[in-house]
Amino acid sequence: MRWLALPALAVAAVGCVSSSDTDLLHREITDVSRQVENLSRQSPGKEELQTMSVRLTAQSAQVLKSNADIQAQLQQLRDQIQALQATLESNSQRLASLSNELAATPERLGGLPAAPAAAAAGGAAGAALAAPGAPAAGRTAEPTQLYNTAYEDYLRGNFDLAIQGFRDYANRYPNTELADNALYWIGECYYSKKSYKEAIEAFTQLLNTYKTSDKAAGALLKKGLAYLELGDRSQAVINLQYVLYEHPGTKEAELARSKLAGLGVKVK
DSSP, X not given: OOTTHHHHHHHHHHHTSOHHHHHHHHHHHHHHHHXXXXXXXXXOOHXXXXXXXXXXXXXHHHHHHHHHHHHXXXXXXXXXXXXXXXXXHHHHHHHHHHHHHHHHHHHHHHTSOOOOHHHHHHHHHHHHHSOTTOOOTTOSOHHHHHHHHXXXXXXXXXXXXXXXXXXXXXXXXXXXXXXXXXXXXXXXXXXXXXXXXXXXXXHHHHHHHOTTOTTHHHHHHHHHHHHHHTTOHHHHHHHHHHHHHHSTTSHHHHHHHHHHHHTTOOOO
């Protein structure tokens, strides 16, 4: 009779697990399977990771190129600003010359002797034959006119004519306020022509002749850049460092510092 009770016990044991518990278990297993499938879909595969790596590398290269382009554009802007400053300087000199001429006009008119009637009649023909724009006797604007003409040639890109005019000015008027400027622009003309050795000679002449010139910082900077163009890195670094030490706080010093940093030279 004891063995007849075992099936009954088994049936009773099975009866302890309800159908609702079984359904709940099935739902949980189904949810877990769905989550695993979703994670598998969302996780990038090996090929996707490689594609992302290539894309990031390309973007990094593009960023580096953009930085280089920005630096080049900044240098162009600095050159344009320098050219504009030079233009303002030339215009200021021209205005000063015109002001001096206007101030001296009443004195010159007041000092002219009265012309006799006969001379006045015959003098009209002589005045008509005079070359237009011929300078009056004792005119003081000739140095400024010579300088401005040379500078206009420089702005137009007529570098050979500009060099000739600036050199003529520097030789004829070495003691004027613009004599050092003339030497500086000779150097700039040679630099624009890529005649870097001649540019260095002109800048050196300026620095040796006019030690307190307001163009000294610019001359040192351009000497350094000219040496760099010639491949003489050591002389380029020396001249750029001179700009920092002898002319601190100037825009030329900022440009020299930036150039030295680009060359990998640490400066304080």
